[in-house]
Amino acid sequence: MMNFADEINNLETQEFDADYIIQKGTLPILFTAPHTMKQIRTDGTVKLREPYTKAIALYLNQHCGVNAMVKIKDTGLDANRENRDQFKTELLRFVKDNHIKLVIDLHGATQSRDFDLEFGTLNNLSADFSTVRELEEAFTENGIQNVKYNDPFKGGAITESVCGLKDVDVVQIEINAKYRDYHHLEYLEQLCHSFENFIQQYKTYTTNR
Secondary structure, three states: OOOHHHHHHHHHHOOOOOOEEEEOOOOOEEEEEOOOOOEEOOOOOEEOOOOOHHHHHHHHHHHHOOEEEEEOOOOOOOOOOOOOOHHHHHHHHHHHHOOOOEEEEEEEEOOOOOOOEEEEOOOOOOOOHHHHHHHHHHHHOOOOOOEEEOOOOOOOHHHHHHHOOOOOEEEEEEEEHHHHOOOOHHHHHHHHHHHHHHHHHHHHHHHHO
16 A cells, blocks of 8 residues: 555646646535646746645545546646636536535645645635634644634635635635645645545535535
8 A cells, every 4th residue: 555655746746638637526525726837927927836735636536535626737827816717617617517515725835924724715705614613623633733814815716706606615725835845744644634534524514414
């Protein structure tokens, strides 16, 4: 059986011949990762890649049955900034067609940020309070304690777009670089296990409703 470090690195380096990919799962949860490559924005600024956001989404797809949508190539448009791009168009179609109830949009923050994780919920407008609280507890119970909300990252264009859909929660999660460090993958494993715990709790909660 492959160990975590080998598996997560294989997923991170896996190549696809497409602008973006969708890996279908069995649960009404979709993880997105739009910043997995270096991008040149329309205003000429550069958006650096956010390591391991791709691998996290693919890992949870394989281990937990969530859906994963990952941007692979730079299309000249930043899906979390531009109002119209193919990634968001397909994202919204997929959410509607597959009855997705929760979208978690993965992003990477620098290690200098004063949080382990930050949840962007458009100042508490984009997700049900109980869902967000359950998500936070899955991390804090697993030793990831410094979780903040909506400061400075309240959620970008993906959160805003999904928030307009009926009965769909969406949370943007900024992950400190400490938990995405090639040299300390034990932190990334801690993060992934926290996500796994939340997904199991969410699955139980939605099944019993």
